[in-house]
Amino acid sequence: MSHVNNLESQHNDPAFANIWQELKWRGLVHVSTDETELEKLLAGDPITYYCGFDPTAPSLHLGNLVQLLVMRRLQLAGHKPLGLVGGSTGLIGDPRPTAERTLNTKDTVAEWVGYLQGQVRRFLSFEGENSARMVNNLDWTAPLSAIDFLREIGKHFRVGTMLRKDAVASRLSSDEGISYTEFSYQILQGMDYLQLFRDYGCALQTGGSDQWGNLTSGTELIRKVEGKSVHAMGTPLITNSDGTKFGKSEGNAIWLDPEMCSPYTFYQFWLNTADADVVDRLKVFTFLSRAEIETLGQAVAERPFAREGQKKLAFEVTSLVHGVDATEKVIAASAALFGNGDLTVLDERTLEAATAELPSATISAEGLGIIDLLVASGLSDSKSAARRTVGEGGAYVNNTKVSDPDAVIAQDELLHGRYLLLRRGKKNLATIEVSA
CATH class of the missing domain: 3.40.50.620 (HUPs)
Structure with missing residues (x-):
C-alpha cells in the first residue's frame, strides 16, 4: 500500500x-x-x-x-x-x-x-x-x-x-x-x-x-x-457513550484494509457517530488542534442537525487511513445516491460499496421496463402501484426522472454495463443488476 x-x-x-x-x-x-x-x-x-x-x-x-x-x-x-x-x-x-x-x-x-x-x-x-x-x-x-x-x-x-x-x-x-x-x-x-x-x-x-x-x-x-x-x-479502551463496544459495525470489526472494509463503509461508520461521542473521537483519531475541536464541539451542541462534527471526523479519519482521493470519491458517491451528483463518474468498486446495503434484485436484460424494474426491486408492491409512482413523478433511474410508464431502459444506460440505481421519491433506493 x-x-x-x-x-x-x-x-x-x-x-x-x-x-x-x-x-x-x-x-x-x-x-x-x-x-x-x-x-x-x-x-x-x-x-x-x-x-x-x-x-x-x-x-x-x-x-x-x-x-x-x-x-x-x-x-x-x-x-x-x-x-x-x-x-x-x-x-x-x-x-x-x-x-x-x-x-x-x-x-x-x-x-x-x-x-x-x-x-x-x-x-x-x-x-x-x-x-x-x-x-x-x-x-x-x-x-x-x-x-x-x-x-x-x-x-x-x-x-x-x-x-x-x-x-x-x-x-x-x-x-x-x-x-x-x-x-x-x-x-x-x-x-x-x-x-x-x-x-x-x-x-x-x-x-x-x-x-x-x-x-x-x-x-x-x-x-x-x-x-x-x-x-x-x-x-483507555474506547467505548460509545451508550455503553456499546466501539469499532464494530453490524457485528463486524472496522478494518483498516480497504479490501476488508471499503472506504465507503469506513466513512459511513464515522459519519454515524453519536453527537455525544464526536468530540472524544476527534481528540483521539485526528490531528486537529484543541481550538479546532472545541469549535466543532460547539457546533455539535448548537446545530446537531448540521452534523458538522461528524462530517469533519469522517473526512479526517478516512483521509488518514485511505487518502484524500478515496475520501472525496466516497463523499461524491454519497451525494450521487440521493440525486446530488453524477452516478456515471463513480468507479465500479465505490458504486458497489455505496449500494451494498440497499435492497437489490437481478433481472435479465429483457425486463428493463420501468414498471417491471420497480416491482422487481421491491420499491413497488404491484404493477398498479408502480404505475401510480411513475404517474406522480416519483420514479427515478440513475437519478433521472422517468415519466412514461411504458419506458424501457436502454442497455447503454447501465452503470458499468450492468447496474441500475432506482429511486422512489426522495429516499427509497434499490439496485438492479442486469444479467447478461
Whole structure:
C-alpha cells in the first residue's frame, strides 16, 4: 500500500506545554508507570519507544489505529518509534477473556506479518533523525531453545504474579480454563521489551489498557535483569457513550484494509457517530488542534442537525487511513445516491460499496421496463402501484426522472454495463443488476 496519508501535514498542538499534556487532554492516558517521571522523560531528549501488533488477522482494526496514532504523536514530539509486528507472539495469541484463540499456521502468520508491517509503515515516518524502525520478535525468539528460554527468562517470572494478571484471572475462572501456551504469552511480551531495551535503549512501551499485565511484565523483567527503570503507558479502551463496544459495525470489526472494509463503509461508520461521542473521537483519531475541536464541539451542541462534527471526523479519519482521493470519491458517491451528483463518474468498486446495503434484485436484460424494474426491486408492491409512482413523478433511474410508464431502459444506460440505481421519491433506493 502506498503512503496515502500525508505525514507532512500532521503536527502536535503547540498550545500544550508538552506531549504528555496533549496526550492527557486527548484522553489517551488511562494507566501508566510513574506519571511525573514519564512526563519529564517525554519532555526531554528523544527516547526510543515501541508498540506491538500481533498478526492474528490479515489487517489491523480501529483499536490498533488508536495505538498507531499515539505512536505518531510521540514521533512528532521528537521520539523514536519501533513498530513491532509479532511474528512469534502471533503464533500464540494473547489470552482473550473468554476462550482460546485458534492457532494459525506458520505460513499464514508470516503472510499476515507482511500485511501488518505495510499498514504500520503508512502511519509513521521512516525518514529523518527520529525515523521509525520495524522489528519482528521472531528474529530473537526463533533461535532460542526451550531450555535457554526457561533458564534465562522464565526464572524471573513468579507464577503467583502471572496468575493475578487480568486476562489470566478471567480465563482461570471460566469453563474454558487457559492453556500453558497462552499463559506464557506475557513472558514472551516481557522478553520483547527486554530485547528492545538491550538493542535500542527502548524506554517506553505503549498499548491498550487491557494489555497492562503484559506491558508491566516487561518493565518488571528489565528491572530484575538489568536493574533499570523503564516505562509503560496504557490507553483507555474506547467505548460509545451508550455503553456499546466501539469499532464494530453490524457485528463486524472496522478494518483498516480497504479490501476488508471499503472506504465507503469506513466513512459511513464515522459519519454515524453519536453527537455525544464526536468530540472524544476527534481528540483521539485526528490531528486537529484543541481550538479546532472545541469549535466543532460547539457546533455539535448548537446545530446537531448540521452534523458538522461528524462530517469533519469522517473526512479526517478516512483521509488518514485511505487518502484524500478515496475520501472525496466516497463523499461524491454519497451525494450521487440521493440525486446530488453524477452516478456515471463513480468507479465500479465505490458504486458497489455505496449500494451494498440497499435492497437489490437481478433481472435479465429483457425486463428493463420501468414498471417491471420497480416491482422487481421491491420499491413497488404491484404493477398498479408502480404505475401510480411513475404517474406522480416519483420514479427515478440513475437519478433521472422517468415519466412514461411504458419506458424501457436502454442497455447503454447501465452503470458499468450492468447496474441500475432506482429511486422512489426522495429516499427509497434499490439496485438492479442486469444479467447478461
